[in-house]
Amino acid sequence: MIMPMKILEENLNKKVSLLLKDNRILEGILTGYDEYMNMVMDSVDEIGNDVNKKLGTVIIRGSNVVRISPA
Amino acid sequence: MIMPMKILEENLNKKVSLLLKDNRILEGILTGYDEYMNMVMDSVDEIGNDVNKKLGTVIIRGSNVVRISPA
């Protein structure tokens, strides 16, 4: 039995892929999170519906997150 | 009377199918969950509206989940 928060911890400082409710995907290094699954990522590439962006550091509100996976 | 959380426990380390609010289906091994129905799955195949993906390990936020069934 692995707690979801434990997987976040194991992926600290590693590259993850984050799917948001609006279908955006953010790929970057997971550098932090809190108990609401608010997250901090570095070196972020955002893959949107129309356009991709380089974003650097990003804070994501947890309520927008669908799934997180190691990238 | 079977509690929903008890069914999750019985399906630990087994293959489950998870329907998300955006109509995605994730199939994989359920390796963990918490009291918010946040889940961890391994060896995940994502069956989306347009495209399928192999995702490996995935954390899913419980608020996106519609139903879970043994696969």
Add this chain to the structure above:
Amino acid sequence: MIMPMKILEENLNKKVSLLLKDNRILEGILTGYDEYMNMVMDSVDEIGNDVNKKLGTVIIRGSNVVRISPA
């Protein structure tokens, strides 16, 4: 005066029909529930917008439920 949870209790191990927010209908035997109206059903037939499925055992998150009725 009948409490909603009392009706759930009376329908344990009986066939119910469950309408979800995305318009899916799940029909099956109600085998469990909790205080959030998360539910467990067995021998489930899912009647979707496009396609029907046999699902066996299913956990449904209460936040997706619109109405429950004996079937």
Add this chain to the structure above:
Amino acid sequence: MIMPMKILEENLNKKVSLLLKDNRILEGILTGYDEYMNMVMDSVDEIGNDVNKKLGTVIIRGSNVVRISPA
């Protein structure tokens, strides 16, 4: 000053009309409710966008309710 819950109490065992967020209307006898405005109705006629149904007893989750009025 009349509390909303008091009006529910006054309509117990009377016919009410219930508008849901998805535009369905449920008409039937209000036989119960709880503090979340989850409700129990008997002899329910459901008036949907496309089709009407006879439903008998129904539990409705309060979070789907827009308005309740004596019918």
Add this chain to the structure above:
Amino acid sequence: MIMPMKILEENLNKKVSLLLKDNRILEGILTGYDEYMNMVMDSVDEIGNDVNKKLGTVIIRGSNVVRISPA
């Protein structure tokens, strides 16, 4: 500084107009409310997108309310 609840109190037994999230407007006499902004109105005219209705007494769940104004 006027608290929003104070304005509700001042409009008790007066005609108000209530805009709901689904764009319906309910006009009628405000006869009650609670701390969740659930409301009771009497002699209600509902002005919908397609059709108007006379509704008499209505309970409105606060979570559907956008704005309230004296009518």
Add this chain to the structure above:
Amino acid sequence: MIMPMKILEENLNKKVSLLLKDNRILEGILTGYDEYMNMVMDSVDEIGNDVNKKLGTVIIRGSNVVRISPA
């Protein structure tokens, strides 16, 4: 460091512009608010998608608010 509630306080009895989730804009004098960002405005002009309205006093439920700015 300025707390959001402090800015509301500074704008009491001044003209503000309020954007709602349904894209309506309300312009008027901010006369009150509470800790949920429920607000009271006077002399309100509502700028909707199709039509503008003069509304006088308005209570706005905070959950519908996107942003507030001095007007």
Add this chain to the structure above:
Amino acid sequence: MIMPMKILEENLNKKVSLLLKDNRILEGILTGYDEYMNMVMDSVDEIGNDVNKKLGTVIIRGSNVVRISPA
């Protein structure tokens, strides 16, 4: 491990870009926030779907925020 709130603190009085759920982007100086991620920004440029606006000071309700990044 960096907490999301710590990143907000580090960006106080710096230019940030804020993506909202309705796809608007607000760019301006972050001058404050609270524990709900309600935010205060100064010298805000709003980049909407159809039109851009100069907004000056803005309070943003946290529940509308998708992501924040240094701009």
